[in-house]
Amino acid sequence: MITLFSLIFSSIGDETPEVDYDLIYSKGKETKAVVTDIDIQYNVTINEVHPTIIRYQYTENGKQVESKQKVLEVRKIEELEIGDEIAIKTLNGNSIIKNMEPYEFPLKLFSIIPVFIIIVGLFLILYSINNIRKDIYLYKFGNISKGRIISIMPKPGLPISNIGQGIVVHYEFETKNGQKIFAESFSTDFSIMGYMKKDDLIPIFISPKNDYDSCLVTKSDSYKNNWNISFD
Structure with missing residues (x-):
């Protein structure tokens, strides 16, 4: 820009x-x-x-x-x-x-316009880094559980570049205390739409420190990291 x-x-x-x-x-x-x-x-x-x-x-x-x-x-x-x-x-x-x-x-x-774009870009980068750090923490230390899919929605990316394109999955799960939590997770793995649908149970990771922090697990993630997680 x-x-x-x-x-x-x-x-x-x-x-x-x-x-x-x-x-x-x-x-x-x-x-x-x-x-x-x-x-x-x-x-x-x-x-x-x-x-x-x-x-x-x-x-x-x-x-x-x-x-x-x-x-x-x-x-x-x-x-x-x-x-x-x-x-x-x-x-x-x-x-x-x-x-x-x-x-x-x-x-x-x-000339203020490029400066504004840089500030917005830096904010988006920091936001993305924070989300990535959260997911990495969950991948390393998260407790495996199951979440019930409420909706699966494709997310369009930016024009031409398609940056940000992926899948947003809304799901709910129950904590050890019996509390139901609604959450959403983003993935670039479009194959989710091929083997998952509404009301299916999908593997998720839940933070051992905060039940409100969670992310879904895709088949490609499981195979790539040798997690051997069942999707049946």
Whole structure:
């Protein structure tokens, strides 16, 4: 996502110099400049108007200086041609076109979007790590039991990548104290839907420390880890 937004920003942004428009307008020295190029950015539209980069050249301290400014001025641009003289103001080596306020794309504002995505991503990673640690603990130290399946629902993943795709199994089980607990467990093993259905008993692991912490056991998990758990 950061790469994608960087490409978008680079195509929208430009290399026009950053200047203090108000300071130059109020304290700058007025002079004349010659328009050397008028570049209309047809690939960008703001309020149905294409931004235009005006390049101009002027003389300062006996030297030719080139600069440019991006504007959103439809009527003034229509009257402007290459070679025309325009009024500008200069201050400390910077310049602006008089009576044409520069337009700057709010890149800093939009740069918050990738930061937000990173924060959300980190939160999801930490959430996933916490769930994985819980499952690993149950795999190592959990007490084997049986849970009655209440529902089996496929869970769609993210578009294109299918990340997060799997099966959510809701089940209930009874503790040693006779208390019935409703729980759910997620698995990426779609074969569960082939050999399990509602009201079937499925093996589960229950935490020895907390009866509310549990997870289901699939056939593939049992075979892969040599648990030899019966599914009959």
